[in-house]
Amino acid sequence: MLIDEISQFSLFEGRVQVRQGSILIRADRVEVREDSEGFQHLTAFGKPASFRQRYEGTEEYAEGYGERIEYDTRAETADLFERARVKRGNDEVRGARITYSTRTEVFEARGDAARPDQASGRVRAVLQPKPKIAPDAVSPLPIQPSESLSPTSPTTP
Template identity: 50%
Template sequence: MSRRRNRVLPGAIALAAAALACAGGALAERADRDRPVNIESDRMSADDARRTAVFEGRVVLSQGSLVIRADRIEVRQDAEGFQYGIAIGSPVSFRQKREGSSEFVEGEAERIEYDGKSELVQFFNRARLRREGGDDVSGNYISYNSRTEEFSVRAAKGAAPDSRDGRVRAVIMPKKKDAGAGAAQDGMRPAPASAGPRLQ
């Protein structure tokens, strides 16, 4: 089966873009929001009357530095204009440049949901977020509220503690400082050479 780019009504693409591009939330680079959205999939269906669109089969959504890969992406818009999106995959993955930094944030889960009304992004089943530089958090469920800027990570209920989903795991790397500047800023100075016992 050949891969083709779907050309759909502007409403469906705008809906998909708004729902899932926002999933990067506050981690996102602001400039991405002004970039065009590109969506590729094997199949697509849209219902403009119901304000829904479904993209299936090797779906790739990109907007600026944001790239989302999924098996299926469903998007809808409610009567008030709020967007909602669900991305399903084995796993769904995303990568996006952080605002004001050269670092990228990457994440994955079997399902990612975005609720535009509550500004909540949820990662379900084998969820993981990592930032270049070593920070990494994983659990069975991760949520991020961009309105309150709060994260929540949970392990799977009833999972064996030694399984991947049995515990929340986090790696937080220390910030790098200049050797001289950091010590002076903290009010700490190197000990004089004469301090301490002398070894012979």
């Protein structure tokens, strides 16, 4: 571990875990630089390094993996490089580079034809359809008498 207060640089090696709110980054090596306004830029290296964020108000997580992850607290983004992939539930996207916004929970994937590990240079995605609710799985609404209506007698012409 190296912490240089003057240059605002820190280096952590080993089984490193960095947590900020609902975000967790795990890596073999993490470099942290802090700018003059206090924002941090982390570069995590691993085989792979991982990134995880819990979605607001749910029990769901976004999980990302890459040989290198760059997390910028000012831009609120995580960039995953080299055999990058992001999973949410049963959905998964793979590409050479994936940019994930921790603020909007949206990600953008790019392929890279020049990479030998990206056979076609394409982004690959597996997206599962939402499960359909079976008709008999829906409970009928209970019928309740109205408290505000009064009975009326039938009218005769």
